[in-house]
Amino acid sequence: MQTKQLLQERQELHKDIVEMADAHCHLSIMDDSAIIRDAVLGGVLTMVTNGVDTPSNIKTLSVSDNKNVFAAIGIDPEHALAIDESEIEKELAFNIGMARQNSERIVAIGEIGLDYSVGGGPHNISRQKRVFGAMIELAAELKLPISVHSRNAIKDVLEFLDEKEAGRVHLHFFEGGVEEARIAVKRGYMISVPPIESPKRKRVIAMMPMDNLMAESDAPVVGRTPKAVEKSIRYISSIKGLPFDQVASALTSNTRKFFDIGARSGRKLMRY
Ligand SMILES: [Zn+2]
DSSP: OOHHHHHHHHHHHOTTOOOEEEEEEOGGGSOHHHHHHHHHHTTEEEEEEEOOSHHHHHHHHHHTTSTTEEEEEOOOHHHHHHSOGGGHHHHHHHHHHHHHHTTTTEEEEEEEEEETTSOOHHHHHHHHHHHHHHHHHHHHHHTOOEEEEEESOHHHHHHHHHHTTOOSEEETTOOOOHHHHHHHHHTTOEEEEOSOOOHHHHHHHHHSOGGGEEEOOOTTTSSSSGGGHHHHHHHHHHHHTOOHHHHHHHHHHHHHHHTTTTTSTTOOOOOO
16 A cells, blocks of 8 residues: 555544554564554554564564564574574574674564573573573674563573673563562663553562663564554553653653664654
């Protein structure tokens, strides 16, 4: 559809729509064009989509041809464990090469991290750390931020990030409590909030400075589509006691700033 026509339709349907940003989703495993169009019409004008393995990284790069979509590529812990042990170095080299060749097209290295629910024990942990470490080094080399996944592993993730001197860090679907959130703030990390409420998450959001917060859908894994980010923003707005519009706009600007969106060559954001 022509951009002009799309804009017209959007203006007619949603006159007073508020602009939102989704800091973490997976468009490569969705019917991307219909879903992106629907998200844009709903006000989600910035989507950061993450790859998790070789095929999804390739798809992620092509989805990011859309002006509202920004790519992060990486190997997540689940897929790090799924790679045959003899193939790990080859897979790493292939994905590192892909990131280097497309460094102008990507805004982060992600999704990467540690997940002890898909495989704990010393052997699995060391395999996960091998891949996570290589991805952190790649981000440093390309001067890109990282989007980190952590499940049942937050203490190790924080320790590993410190050990590797990771710079610009985004902890997606933050699983930590107030204690870990304090460490994240002290180090200048960003955390993003998924569209799921919990008493622990509520306490974290309450103590987190607005400057360290972003919102995410994690679609289609958690939210069905990137539009679910609206629920995450609403949740933050209710806990902070601030108007939805104000929170949406602050989180959008945090997301663009963190991922350096708009400043990258050839990547101009659609503006209305
Ligand atoms: Zn994810």
